[in-house]
Amino acid sequence: xxxxxxxxxxxxxxxxxxxxxxxxxxxxxxxxxxxxxxxxxxxxxxxxxxxxxxxxxxxxxxxxxxxxxxxxxxxxxxxxxxxxxxxxxxxxxxxxxxxxxxxxxxxxxxxxxxxxxxxxxxxxxxxxxxxxxxxxxxxxxxxxxxxxxxxxxxxxxxxxxxxxxxxxxxxxxxxxxxxxxxxxxxxxxxxxxxxxxxxxxxxxxxxxxxxxxxxxxxxxxxxxxxxxxxxxxxxxxxxxxxxxxxxxxxxxxxxxxxxxxxxxxxxxxxxxxxxxxxxxxxxxxxxxxxxxxxxxxxxxxxxxxxxxxxxxxxxxxxxxxxxxxxxxxxxxxxxxxxxxxxxxxxxxxxxxxxxxxxxxxxxxxxxxxxxxxxxxxxxxxxxxxxxxxxxxxxxxxxxxxxxxxxxxxxxxxxxxxxxxxxxxxxxxxxxxxxxxxxxxxxxxxxxxxxxxxxxxxxxxxxxxxxxxxx
Amino acid sequence: xxxxxxxxxxxxxxxxxxxxxxxxxxxxxxxxxxxxxxxxxxxxxxxxxxxxxxxxxxxxxxxxxxxxxxxxxxxxxxxxxxxxxxxxxxxxxxxxxxxxxxxxxxxxxxxxxxxxxxxxxxxxxxxxxxxxxxxxxxxxxxxxxxxxxxxxxxxxxxxxxxxxxxxxxxxxxxxxxxxxxxxxxxxxxxxxxxxxxxxxxxxxxxxxxxxxxxxxxxxxxxxxxxxxxxxxxxxxxxxxxxxxxxxxxxxxxxxxxxxxxxxxxxxxxxxxxxxxxxxxxxxxxxxxxxxxxxxxxxxxxxxxxxxxxxxxxxxxxxxxxxxxxxxxxxxxxxxxxxxxxxxxxxxxxxxxxxxxxxxxxxxxxxxxxxxxxxxxxxxxxxxxxxxxxxxxxxxxxxxxxxxxxxxxxxxxxxxxxxxxxxxxxxxxxxxxxxxxxxxxxxxxxxxxxxxxxxxxxxxxxxxxxxxxxx
Numbered sequence: 017x018x019x020x021x022x023x024x025x026x027x028x029x030x031x032x033x034x035x036x037x038x039x040x041x042x043x044x045x046x047x048x049x050x051x052x053x054x055x056x057x058x059x060x061x062x063x064x065x066x067x068x069x070x071x072x073x074x075x076x077x078x079x080x081x082x083x084x085x086x087x088x089x090x091x092x093x094x095x096x097x098x099x100x101x102x103x104x105x106x107x108x109x110x111x112x113x114x115x116x117x118x119x120x121x122x123x124x125x126x127x128x129x130x131x132x133x134x135x136x137x138x139x140x141x142x143x144x145x146x147x148x149x150x151x152x153x154x155x156x157x158x159x160x161x162x163x164x165x166x167x168x169x170x171x172x173x174x175x176x177x178x179x180x181x182x183x184x185x186x187x188x189x190x191x192x193x194x195x196x197x198x199x200x201x202x203x204x205x206x207x208x209x210x211x212x213x214x215x216x217x218x219x220x221x222x223x224x225x226x227x228x229x230x231x232x233x234x235x236x237x238x239x240x241x242x243x244x245x246x247x248x249x250x251x252x253x254x255x256x257x258x259x260x261x262x263x264x265x266x267x268x269x270x271x272x273x274x275x276x277x278x279x280x281x282x283x284x285x286x287x288x289x290x291x292x293x294x295x296x297x298x299x300x301x302x303x304x305x306x307x308x309x310x311x312x313x314x315x316x317x318x319x320x321x322x323x324x325x326x327x328x329x330x331x332x333x334x335x336x337x338x339x340x341x342x343x344x345x346x347x348x349x350x351x352x353x354x355x356x357x358x359x360x361x362x363x364x365x366x367x368x369x370x371x372x373x374x375x376x377x378x379x380x381x382x383x384x385x386x387x388x389x390x391x392x393x394x395x396x397x398x399x400x401x402x403x404x405x406x407x408x409x410x411x412x413x414x415x416x417x418x419x420x421x422x423x424x425x426x427x428x429x430x431x432x433x434x435x436x437x438x439x440x441x442x443x444x445x446x447x448x449x450x451x452x453x454x455x456x457x458x459x460x461x462x463x464x465x466x467x468x469x470x471x472x473x474x475x476x477x478x479x480x481x482x483x484x485x486x
Numbered sequence: 487x488x489x490x491x492x493x494x495x496x497x498x499x500x501x502x503x504x505x506x507x508x509x510x511x512x513x514x515x516x517x518x519x520x521x522x523x524x525x526x527x528x529x530x531x532x533x534x535x536x537x538x539x540x541x542x543x544x545x546x547x548x549x550x551x552x553x554x555x556x557x558x559x560x561x562x563x564x565x566x567x568x569x570x571x572x573x574x575x576x577x578x579x580x581x582x583x584x585x586x587x588x589x590x591x592x593x594x595x596x597x598x599x600x601x602x603x604x605x606x607x608x609x610x611x612x613x614x615x616x617x618x619x620x621x622x623x624x625x626x627x628x629x630x631x632x633x634x635x636x637x638x639x640x641x642x643x644x645x646x647x648x649x650x651x652x653x654x655x656x657x658x659x660x661x662x663x664x665x666x667x668x669x670x671x672x673x674x675x676x677x678x679x680x681x682x683x684x685x686x687x688x689x690x691x692x693x694x695x696x697x698x699x700x701x702x703x704x705x706x707x708x709x710x711x712x713x714x715x716x717x718x719x720x721x722x723x724x725x726x727x728x729x730x731x732x733x734x735x736x737x738x739x740x741x742x743x744x745x746x747x748x749x750x751x752x753x754x755x756x757x758x759x760x761x762x763x764x765x766x767x768x769x770x771x772x773x774x775x776x777x778x779x780x781x782x783x784x785x786x787x788x789x790x791x792x793x794x795x796x797x798x799x800x801x802x803x804x805x806x807x808x809x810x811x812x813x814x815x816x817x818x819x820x821x822x823x824x825x826x827x828x829x830x831x832x833x834x835x836x837x838x839x840x841x842x843x844x845x846x847x848x849x850x851x852x853x854x855x856x857x858x859x860x861x862x863x864x865x866x867x868x869x870x871x872x873x874x875x876x877x878x879x880x881x882x883x884x885x886x887x888x889x890x891x892x893x894x895x896x897x898x899x900x901x902x903x904x905x906x907x908x909x910x911x912x913x914x915x916x917x918x919x920x921x922x923x924x925x926x927x928x929x930x931x932x933x934x935x936x937x938x939x940x941x942x943x944x945x946x947x948x949x950x951x952x953x954x955x956x
Contacts, residue, residue, distance in 0.1 A: 035952075107817025123618055124625040127596060132628075143814045144870070145773040146844045146863040148593055155594040158602075179813055181855050182846050182866050189847040213854045234817075294827070295765075295806060303615040314818035321822025334826030336765060338808065343649055344613045346929055347577025347704075348784035352791025354925035356804030357764070374616045376652050377659040384683045385651050387939035393616040396652050396937060400614070403932035406949040410928060455824035458880060459816055462873035467866060469857035479876040482505075 022421055024264070024430045026277050030405065030415040031284050031361070037412045039358055041287055046273065049283055053273045056444045060437075061269065068451035070231030071436065074239045075261035075429070079229065083241055084255055086226055090204060091248045098167045100156045101136040101249050104183040105171035105242075108234025109206075110142035111314055112243040112432075113171075115307035119428050120252045123303060134251030136167070141187075144179045153187060162194040163202060167249070171206045171242055173228040175214025178463055206241050233451050235315050236436055239429070253425040260429025268437040277434055281416075282441030285335065288361045288414060294335040297353065300365035301342035301401045304423055309339040312435055319439045322448040323455070333446045343400035350404060354411040362408060362415040365431075366401055369422045370394050492891050494734070494900045496747050500875065500885040501754050501831070507882045509828055511757055516743065519753055523743045526914045530907075531739065538921035540701030541906065544709045545731035545899070549699065553711055554725055556696055560674060561718045568637045570626045571606040573716050574653040575641035578704025579676075580612035581784055582713040582902075583641075585777035589898050590722045593773060604721030606637070611657075614649045623657060632664040633672060637719070641676045641712055643698040645684025648933055676711050703921050705785050706906055709899070723895040730899025738907040747904055751886075752911030755805065758831045758884055764805040767823065770835035771812035771871045774893055779809040782905055789909045792918040793925070803916045813870040820874060824881040832878060832885040835901075836871055839892045840864050 033040035065073045073079045103113050117125070117138050126137040139152050160166050168187055172180040191199035203223040207214040209230070218225050226241035237243065239261055244254045268278040285296055296316065298309045321334030340349050342364065353360055376396075378389030388396070408415045418434070420427050443450025465475020503510035535543045543549045573583050587595070587608050596607040609622050630636050638657050642650040661669035673693040677684040679700075688695050696711035707713065709731055714724045738748040755766055766786065768779045791804030810819050812834065823830055846866070848859030858866070878885045888904070890897050913920025935945020 029953075106814060110814075111818070122621045124621045127625050129628070143773055143811070144863045144866050145771075146840045146842055146867070148773045149863055150842050150844045151592045151594045155597050158599070176854055178858070178866060179870070182858050182861075182863060185846050185848075185850055185855065185858060186844055186863070189849050192849060213852060217850070217852060301615075303613055303618045310818075317819050317822035317826075318817075321824075321826035323825035332825065332827050334822045336806075336808070336822065336826070336830075338806070341613070344576060344580075346926065348581070348780075349787050350929060351923045351925045352787035352804045352806065354791075354928075355793035355802065356787075356791035356806070357802050360806075370616045372616055372620050374620045374656055376655050378655075379659050379662060380655055380687070382683060382687060384646055385655065387934065387937050388648070388652050388655060391652075391937060393614045393619055393652060393656070396614050396648060396933075397616070399933050399936035400649070400929070402936055402949060402953065403929045406932050406952050407925070407928040409952045411925070453821045455821045455877070455881070456816065458824075458877040459820060459870070459873045462876050463866075463869050464857065466869035466872055467857050467861060479872060482876050482879045483499075483872065 022424070022426055024277070024427060024434060025419045026281060027417040027419060028280065028284055030409065030417070031288065035409055036414050039293070039412050039414050041284070045287070046283065049287075050273050053276075053279045053283060053441075054271045056441055057269065057271055057276065057279060059444060060440055068231055068233060069440070070229065071233070071236035071240075072265065074229070074232070075258040075265060075433070080258050080262075083227075083244060084258070087241055087244050087248050087254065090224055090226065090245065094167055094204070095135060095249055097165060098136045098249065099130060099165040100160060101138050101167050101169060101246060102152070102156065102187060103138070103140040103169045103171060103246050104180055104187060105140070106142050106177060106179045107314065108237055109171035109180065109242060110140050111307075111311045112238025113246045114140045114142070115311040116238065116243055116247045116252060116257075116428065117250060118307035119304045119423060120247070120425055121250055125250070135249050138246060138250055140246075141183050144182050149183060149186060153190060157190070163191050163199070164195070166191075167202055167204060169204045169206065169246055170214070171228075172214050173208050173234075174212040175207060175217060176212070178460070178467070204245065206245060235318055238311065238432060256425035257429035257432075260426040261433040264430040264433035264437070268433070278437030278441050281434070281438045282445055284416060285361060285438075286442050286445040289335045293359055293361050293414060295338055295360040296335045297338040297340050297360055297362045298365070299340035299342050299345065299362060301397055302365065302367045302370070302423065303341065305365055305367075306339075306341050308428070308431065309341070313337045313339055315435055315439050318453050319450040320442055320446055320448060322446075325447045326449055331448070333448050342404065343397060346400065346404055350407070353413060354407060358413065360413065362413065364401060364405065364415065364417040365420060366398070366417050367420050367423055371423065492894070492896055494747070494897060494904060495889045496751060497887040497889060498750065498754055500879065500887070501758065505879055506884050509763070509882050509884050511754070515757070516753065519757075520743050523746075523749045523753060523911075524741045526911055527739065527741055527746065527749060529914060530910055538701055538703060539910070540699065541703070541706035541710075542735065544699070544702070545728040545735060545903070550728050550732075553697075553714060554728070557711055557714050557718050557724065560694055560696065560715065564637055564674070565605060565719055567635055568606045568719065569600060569635040570630060571608050571637050571639060571716060571719050572622070572626065572657060573608070573610045573639045573641060574650055574657060575610070576612050576647060576649045577784065578707055579641035579650065579712060580610050581777075581781045582708025583716045584610045584612065585781040586708070586713055586717045586722060586727075586898065587720060588777035589774045589893060590717070590895055591720055595720070605719050608716060608720055610716075611653050614652050619653060619656060623660060627660070633661050633669070634665070636661075637672055637674060639674045639676070639716055640684070641698075642684050643678050643704075644682040645677060645687060646682070648930070648937070674715065676715060705788055708781065708902055726895035727899035727902075730896040731903040734900040734903035734907070738903070748907035749911050751904070751908045752915055754886060755831060755908075756912050756915040759805045763829055763831050763884060765808055765830040766805045767808045767810050767830055767832045768835070769810035769812050769815065769832060771867055772835065772837045772840070772893065773811065775835055775837075776809075776811050778898070778901065779811070783807045783809055785905055785909050788923050789920040790912055790916055790918060792916075795917045796919055801918070803918055812874065813867060816870065816874055820877070823883060824877060828883065830883065832883065834871060834875065834885065834887040835890060836868070836887050837890050837893055841893065
């Protein structure tokens with residue numbers, strides 16, 4: 017019965033006409049949509065674990081057991097001798113890693129003395145900004161000049177993503193300079209099991225590898241070794257992440273939409289979008305969940321932002337995901353959400369119990385602050401959320417709340433799975449392929465051209481011509 | 487002639503019909519708008535330094551000199567004996583502080599050994615999340631158990647903002663416990679010079695104070711002591727910030743729109759918004775500028791998101807500011823920006839010379855990566871930006887580039903001023919009051935009610951009633 021107390025729930029009363037008037041949905045239309053949603057659940061059941069929906073196999077055996085044992089073997093070998101872990105990746109190969117760390121380890125992790133941390137400092141290099149990369153590597157070298165207690169974790173299915181490849185060439189070269197051939201002991205690559213540039217490099221250099229499983233796209237890969245390895249190195253209970261995901265997967269197979277949180281959430285958001293409310297804010301009231309809001313931005317934008325429907329019709333679909341943080345962004349974005357155009361749906365995430373709470377002392381006794389005495393920061397944060405929800409009702413702006421009993425690996429696994437499944441449903445509701453990203457190719461090829469890669473010569477001229485206005 | 491090489495420029499060819507077709511503006515309409523924009527420049531000149539436009543006096547003497555000397559006196563006294571600086575604030579009392587630190591100090595600042603830093607570690611507590619606050623204070627106490635080398639910098643005009651007040655009661659109490667009356671030496675409050683709860687506390691306790699100048703709202707206060715004190719403590723050249731702002735202020739007084747970057751940028755964005763392109767992305771290609779994109783989000787959202795025009799008509803105005811980071815978000819948001827609805831304008835920020843660059847070595851010689859050898863990360867980042875710009879042209883999506891020669895206090899001062907002035911123009915173009923935030927009040931009062939503050943009793947029942955669906 018642990019599910020009863022640890023399960024995420026969705027409160028969507030704020031999305032309905034009863035509460036927000038014309039900007040809300042009629043509950044009867046959910047009943048009308050129920051048969052169609054049941055059909056989509058069957059459709060997802062039929063394609064589950066095939067093609068680009070192989071991500072659905074991640075929390076279930078045998079895939080789960082294979083991944084956990086491969087990750088565990090490497091972590092057991094490396095963690096005790098590692099003080100710094102550097103993840104090299106971008107997009108789906110980095111967002112999940114940062115998000116899991118932020119959610120499940122303290123915000124001060126990298127500042128703690130080694131003995132107070134359950135693992136190495138974690139640096140996720142998700143860009144080729146020279147100051148970011150240069151300063152981070154210098155910082156690691158400051159305490160570990162020969163990189164003997166550093167692990168380089170490069171995440172790239174092909175090895176040809178320009179940003180990751182460039183980072184890797186830079187960081188690897190430093191390790192080689194310090195350690196020679198022995199540097200190979202300090203590299204873990206997460207890559208394709210069979211082919212590609214990174215695979216060849218790993219085979220030639222003898223690097224340890226973990227799989228980017230086939231049929232699992234970047235933005236659906238956080239619960240594969242892509243996200244699990246760095247998390248496990250930092251002491252996160254990765255089995256519990258998968259348990260939470262598996263439990264949510266079970267709920268997302270239910271035929272009744274009101275019992276199926278992903279079908280419900282997808283319907284709410286896409287139905288609002290059809291009525292012109294296509295800016296979808298995710299606003300957790302917990303700093304630890306800020307990284308997961310970034311992860312959601314990628315999932316929602318890249319999966320649903322599509323020019324063509326599945327049959328090729330031009331539709332230019334795609335709600336805009338927006339990240340906010342409560343209570344902080346009450347002092348930044350709520351003015352717009354309440355008084356600006358009625359084109360938004362605000363999704364709150366509420367944490368019912370924090371890992372620790374902080375009492376507000378009463379030793380400074382001034383009348384206007386007396387109401388805070390003896391309360392806690394957690395209680396204040398909860399009140400702020402409820403007050404904001406009320407303010408949105410008053411302004412007739414639709415909103416919903418994902419309620420998370422506490423932040424644990426188990427609830428975070430549920431949260432991730434909820435959004436991955438919601439995205440799958442939303443793709444079907446919008447009639448788009450949620451698993452490709454055709455528009456990203458142009459930029460990649462143009463970059464190759466501008467950087468002088470063989471075979472892309474014509475791109476440089478094309479870019480310069482267009483940007484000269486010619 | 488330093489202006490010639492350090493001045494920010496705006497390239498707006500990507501906003502025009504010549505480059506992006508129907509989604510672009512006709513250059514002739516800018517000429518049509520020129521007389522109106524000239525009138526707005528005169529209007530701003532007339533209201534400058536009055537009412538809520540007193541922020542315009544910040545970079546000019548005598549205000550500038552007063553602030554710099556007050557900040558300098560405190561920094562001179564406190565900096566040598568300070569290892570940790572904790573800023574307590576939220577919204578406009580925190581966003582600018584974080585943004586300046588991220589822009590002008592290395593990303594590894596808090597991890598560096600004290601002797602390699604030009605100032606204390608900086609912690610900006612911009613929320614009442616109990617884990618954030620609890621862990622941060624514990625982390626500081628770890629190295630400074632009696633808070634003898636810690637400064638608490640509380641930023642609140644009134645002292646009654648619930649979040650800041652709660653943080654302050656918590657942190658102050660820890661200092662009092664450790665230091666007794668001597669704790670007063672470790673507190674710097676930035677607050678109203680004459681009235682308010684924080685003013686009374688400071689007078690009673692003998693805290694050092696710096697002014698939140700009258701007529702300077704939170705989101706326009708970063709270049710007042712609000713943002714200057716923590717920056718100066720961390721070694722940032724705050725006089726150069728103001729120099730940059732003053733220089734930009736001069737440019738923003740020019741009657742000709744093409745020579746006035748704020749008038750131009752405001753016209754571009756508001757004109758696009760009138761044509762349905764009201765999602766305004768700011769996407770710097772530099773991790774250091776990520777915090778300034780957060781700062782921009784507040785400025786644009788809270789200033790322009792207004793239900794009423796200045797004459798009281800209901801208009802529900804307000805473009806949506808969106809933050810992105812290049813190249814990272816090419817792997818997250820660009821798919822949507824290119825193929826989703828044509829409702830966005832993408833603003834790039836391009837840095838021409840980074841403080842350091844990182845060469846990409848050629849010691850791992852595999853053919854598909856050979857094109858990177860001998861290049862630099864800075865060159866790759868520049869190519870990524872140009873490639874993305876090209877991809878937007880191909881998709882006919884409007885965009886512009888703010889070109890920043892390098893990231894220095896001087897250029898950051900310009901950047902901040904550019905956006906503050908652009909916001910002033912945009913408020914006039916939309917015919918809204920850019921300086922109030924009426925919709926934030928409801929949430930504040932409802933929070934007081936839920937927290938049991940005297941005088942707000944009826945709010946608790948009102949909130950519970952509305953959220954019960956009653």
